[in-house]
Amino acid sequence: MGAALDAEGPDGTQARGEQLHGIGAVAAQTGVSERTLRYYEEIGLLSPRDHSPGGMRRYCRDDIDRVLRIRELQNLMGFNLEEIRRVTAAESRLSSLREDFRASSDSGRQREVLDEALRALDELRDAAQAKIAALQGFLADLDERFERHRRRLEGLQDLDDAKEET
Amino acid sequence: MGAALDAEGPDGTQARGEQLHGIGAVAAQTGVSERTLRYYEEIGLLSPRDHSPGGMRRYCRDDIDRVLRIRELQNLMGFNLEEIRRVTAAESRLSSLREDFRASSDSGRQREVLDEALRALDELRDAAQAKIAALQGFLADLDERFERHRRRLEGLQDLDDAKEET
DNA sequence: CAATAGTCTGACGTTGACGTAAACCAGAGA
């Protein structure tokens, strides 16, 4: 039989024979460089699901999604990688709340952790809302000024047209 | 008589006795460092209205506004200083379209320039709109996931409560 | 089993956007 590439227990979280990808494929699919992926791992931002016996990185689908999310947080929210680390950590904690939560020896402590994760994501939501509001103000101002200039340019246009037909 | 700090001609564009500010005052008012202001000048992004005979920078109100706009474009749009230079240059070109436009020897060429400036600002508007749309999608997704997790946590809460009162 | 393509770990380089320190000027008040 083939080697067991999926080392996970039978918890149903991941499809058993999940497809794993090399770093090159992930780079191609996400548009980030291989160097960047290694860098993300280096700073503890994103580690591949597992490694081949030879030591090569094997990424799963979730890892790819996470890369895309990192880029989203960079581009849309303007976060640096440290901030992104905090956010994605909170998200991961929430995603992993399942049966293993029940198995916890101290469920009070666990809920505390999850509460904090929820608070973190709430902050993120607030930040996103604030940014949207600011951008809408920015856009309104832009539209207004744009219109003003357009009208003024039109006036000059008319003036020139009149001049032309003497 | 006092020295003529305002070297501008009588064109009405600026109030005659306009207040000029030292670099320290501008830094305090805008929240950017003096180093940053000098850096902006160094890369041709923002030059003070004029200099004192001794070589000291004298900023006017418009300069301050421009500093604030630069920060806005950095924070909201995530532009780098080169992109900001292009945008603010286009804005300046539009702002300076006044009587001196009439005086141009080649008004066709001038309108060409202004048209391009308008196009540049139009692109900025599009970018802002796109960013808002993306952020709204991001936020909607966030809200949805947040709700899902909150409900799940609530379920666990109830389960624990029931356990407690045996 | 050799060739080829893909990946690994260092380690140093780069770029943007400033920070910081040194040593020298400018302008207002006592």
Add this chain to the structure above:
DNA sequence: TCTCTGGTTTACGTCAACGTCAGACTATTG
């Protein structure tokens, strides 16, 4: 005139987020 506060240039330092090698190792394929 002296002095103090604020400003100037020059130049090197820094930090995040990677880029770019070199040289060895791994995996796949004919």
